Amino acid sequence: MYATMPSRHYKVSVRALAEFCQVEGDLVSVTRPGPSAFEGQQTHKATQSKRPPSYQAETPLRFCWQNPAFELVVTGRADGTFPDGVEEIKTTRVPPQDIPTGLRNLHHSQAKLYAAIYALQFDTGPVIRVRNTYVHPQTSEEWPLEREYPVEQLLDYLVNCCLRYDAWLIQVDRHQQDRQPFLAQLPFPFPTMRPAQRQMAESVYKACRVAKNLCVEAPTGTGKTLAALFPALKAMTEVEVRSLFFLTMKTTGQVAAHDALQRLDPEHRLTVVALTAKTRLCRSPDTPCDGQFCPYARDYFAKRDRLRAKLFDPIRWDPDALIELAEREQICPYYLSQDWAIWSDVVIGDLNYIYDTTAVQPYLLREIGNRATVLIDECHNLIDRGRMMFSADFSGLALQQLMHQCPKKIQTRLRKIQTRLREVCNKFGPGLCYESPQALLHSLRDFMADSAALLRDNPKFEPDALWQPFLFSCTRFIRLHDLADAGDFCWRYGTGSPELRGIELICLNPARLLMSKHQLVNNVVAFSATLKPWPYSQQLNGLQGAITQELASPFHASQFSVYLATDLSTRFRDRTSLPERLRALLNTLVANSKNTLVFFSSYQQLQQSARLLDRSDTLLVQRPDWSARERDAVLGQFREQRGLTLLTVLGGVFGEGIDLPGEQLEQVVVIGPGLPQVNEVNNAIRLQMEQQQLPGFDFAYAFPGLQKVLQAAGRCIRTDTDQGDILLIDDRFDAYRQLGWLPDHWTVRSGALHAWLN
Template identity: 30%
Template sequence: MSNKIVIKESVRGIIEYILRTGSIDDRFVGSTRAVEGTIAHQKLQSNNEKIYDNYEKEVRLSEEFKIEEVTLIVDGRADGIIIEDNNVYIEEIKSTMKPLILIDEDYNLLHWAQAKFYAYIYAFQNNMSEINVRLSYFNIETEEVKSFNKKFSFVELKNYVSSIIEEYKKWVILKSNLIEDRNKSITTLKFPFEKYRLGQRELAKACFNTIREKSVLFAQAPTGIGKTISTIFPAVKALGENRGERIVYLTAKTITRTVAEDAVKRLKDKGLGCRNITLTAKDKICFKEKSICNPENCEYALNYYDKVNNSIYNMLKEEDNFTRETIEDYARKEGLCPFELSLDLSLWCDVIICDYNYAFDPRAKLKRFFEDDVDKNILLVDEGHNLVDRSRSMYSAEIYKEKILSASKAVKGKAPNLYKCLNSINKYLIELRKELQEVEVSSIYKKEQYKDLTKLLRIFISECDEYLVKAVNTEGYEEIRDLYFEIRSFIAISEIYSEKEYVTLVELNKNDVKVKLFCVNPSKNLSKIIQEAHSTTIFSATLTPIKYYIDVLGGDDKSYRMKLPSPFKKENLKVYSNPLNMRFSQRDNNIDKLCQLINRFKEEEVGNYMVFLPSYQYLDKLYSRYCELYGDKNTICQNEVLREEERVEFLNNFKEDSNILAFCVIGGVFSEGIDLPGKRLIGCIIVGVGFPRISNEGDIIRNYYEDNGFDYAYIYPGINKIMQAAGRVIRTEEDKGRILLIDDRYSTIKYKSLLPTEWEL
């Protein structure tokens, strides 16, 4: 074995891996704990800074351990170090929803273990014979603190840490063998195609250099370049040079996950030895009808932590491609939760393919990768244009009056205190409704939060904790539990709320009232992940204009940027425009003219076409009128709600020898991410400029960005939809196709500057 193998692990990761026991039990933990835990740390640390003269927070501690020929570097951040009266205290902070009276010194031995490991490192490096450990519990609701102090001799701590390292030894040796085999295979790994396409080598080199320089790259790479392999291949080569420790390939859609899996398989066929995993959403992979993760409701949660390590060890010996099917097979055989098994397996994988949520959503992100070890990640963000809307949603939260009222009815007469809480929240929302009705508006927004509302919500959470323990299996229980998690999510977002990036939006819909904490500018939240990773490459066929995406997605002036031309012959795509007025006020007046243009264009060359309309409402009007004028033969129309099988059936109409005219909505499921090569689709007709629907949120974005506001809120998201829809036509080097853009705005300087230079209208 090479003596150059160095393995880095976090203190928390080793402790949890070795000492976890028992069952999975997420009752009342919810999806906001990561956010709340961070907030608890910050509040207690802030208090400590005021109390102690000599206090440091988030202190990085690191130590090396030799295991055979492997160097194990264990590091992490101690929450706080207090020096007072010649005594040193290593403080570990834990957030909790439990009343502190129920927490004693031995509440959780893993918490002590983590703190003792930090204390050992500090004592060893500072030549101390003894040191204090303080374990502090912070109640999120009451903001009360309960602390326990213990003094340890250095010898005690050394023996304790040695026992932990000894138990972790077999895992270190396994991991070092896997890394050595992987790196050896990467040394001789070649690009898996005979030659690079136009622009492909440039993208691959830019991606590799970004990783080497630990930087951020925004890349617009048109359809046909082969973006997936051009980012995964250089990232794999970088892993072989010990740059970063894992590749995290982030996607917005299932189809792009499949493309990433295929790219990894292609590299494996060329000799790559690595472990890859695709993470599947909990509700999709769960074996039970409902994802209720506790030993009373699920046999796969029972004694999970007692069984999982041996299973993972065997899986790593036998497999290297952890698909959903593979994980499900092992999970059933071993009696393990498939979702948790996939997360634990991912710790041992070189390539992780997953949804954006796992990296960016504060209520769902993987703490093991995106808090403790974020600097080890090589992030590849596919279809990066989708991250704008997704991130705004991830960092926003809302509550509805109707849900509050319904929940209060469910507990009336059964839980008086809880009913009282819900009634108070309902009354507050009624007052908000009255305020809007009095000034005859349907919405308002402001920079500040409604802090009195947040207080009422916190009281509900505190009261609901007791109810959820006592009322299991009673009528209305699930409704209250769902509301509990929604309100906890709202409170969690309220804690990261900033008047610079957020507004509070109130909207009326008949008698219902919605209060939304709306993240107008997600860049600050995203940048924590994007900038702190080993490197990040954000790529898409449509990042136009690129400065807009750098501004919104957490880039900065140091971020690299590149824009590659299409690899296809420009004469293979004919682009036409017609100046028919498609502004909202004129759409209905021009329906007959529009039908005539559509019919004429598709008659000019026989084949399959898609027509993209601005909204479902306009789609229905236009399709009805088109069928009146020209008949419905060989026409199909997209429904507003589509099941997966209906989506597949719709696309199956596009055959090489058919003559289909499909009416769709711009920005819908058929204007992005579908692949109809050859003559399965020879043209598309795009009506309008793709503006998102005028909305309160859109207008808030417009006001926020001031001079660039209208562009950021409407024009740039609209042009992105146009580019995505147009991208359906030419999918391979042999494809030929036609596009018709119908709107007089395409003849303006503004829009001409945003369209691809190779398009000659």
């Protein structure tokens, strides 16, 4: 016997049903941003307030469709209803004729579905008016498009849409029922589980069962990927979770997830989709995402409808498989993977596919009622990645470069932006500021709204490589500004010549926006080898209130030694004498027969020390401009040779996510506590934390540096048979030990550096 799903029912929003049933038209990726959510809400309210007393705003509508195997509930909230009709309001800065035809048809399809359900719930008479009203958010100008339909015709349309969706859900439901016994009987792919791995797996399973967020600190060697994936899959037999998203910070984590799934499901019974960067999947990079120019976007929706069922083929839909399908069927692999992901059993991809402000997955999941579970690998990086995702910049240099390429009519519009940029930079700059550039934003919104018309009115102008990135940059800057608030964000204004002017929108605390994403899914399981101190990680990663678990190391203390050299300081004031004091140590490391990684806090510190060392074929010095191929070549050397010493930096590619077991790596040396650079942004983070009665210096400097140190140290011991030495150099590490910041499973000695050398 196996566990069965709870009562089988599906939900879909009216909008998602209309999108699903879109089977005609080209794919057109619109780059200009729509009005912000706040603008949309205000415009809707203002428009609704103008309607007569018989008008009902925000009318909830619900329709149940019964299938012998399941129930489908179609829900939505019509913007407005009146006795004989329905109104759907869309906020736009361009007239309807400038909106792509496919998108206008989608809006009308949505309104027709609202009207049909409205007719079923209320006595409307034999004919219903279906009105799509487009409203400018600033001028309040309205463009109403109204048609009349017999109720029978609208009901037929609703039934036909539900039949199409029903036919798809039958396939989805059959697949999900077939996967139940498979997942219930799914064995762990190894004879035994490590004790800590079992503890983590049990916690993950329980958290998924009760829809609770979980943060797990599990040391290197625990087997975290399988300890997260295996129980999360097993839990899908007992909760209404249709999809599992395994999110990573780096591609190495995705490789580990694919390998784990191959072990768990070698026959490909589960549907797996990899979400990959558009730049890698795009088959026509020199054309816009528009069916008029790109053959892969042409007739996209009909192709998508025809290929939907291929999702269930016994294939891992990784980038290679998606590209092969795209070439064969002439369909865009990037957008197809996005459409397929919401129906897949497992999705593997970068963090940004759920958390970036442009991510469509959270919206799509919500619209079809899919309570997905999200697993986040190496989630100690979530704070910095969150700050990066929620930060943006507007470049005066990019503006100037584009102006030189454009005809005079477009230049005139760009000069207005240039004027606003100069005014706000002179007013608020230079440096950090908590005032937003409202005047510039108004000009950017106007330009983006008119961008399509500008191209149409200048047919001889062929946009070059600068046009599209500029539009994307403007879109991102506007969108993030709409989410920013003075408490969590600041702006940095650059003054000077037109090329030097610019504005950075800087996220200081990503917690609020990360939490808003966490709340869209069933639950989040975040895991890493370095999450403590808990108040720091949970305060900033948006997982306040999550269950926390700290697991013991699977390794024995006898496998490695940890020594703190407390007679050296790497502080800024001691930077001049530090290289000379390190010379004997570094030459000793280079001369011995062990493979060693030496981590510095900065490239400057690294280069100053490297200049004093004796030349040797076994000494490798990382450069900031190393390519991925050069980095891989160095890792290859460590796997093949012995006696190598690599001088590298904390927080880089060699500091986490690499495995060099056994004699491939026997020593790790960390020079300094890895504190971030003292600058105005980090000081702003410190001040923001202190205003919340939190230890500002620790949150802005000490804890981020400590996590880099611990990640680097974790490279030393990777398997049960490894032996190695960890050396941390700085007098502050002794204070870290006394504060309980170093791992509990470490056996630590401290003293002078020469004692370790001898």
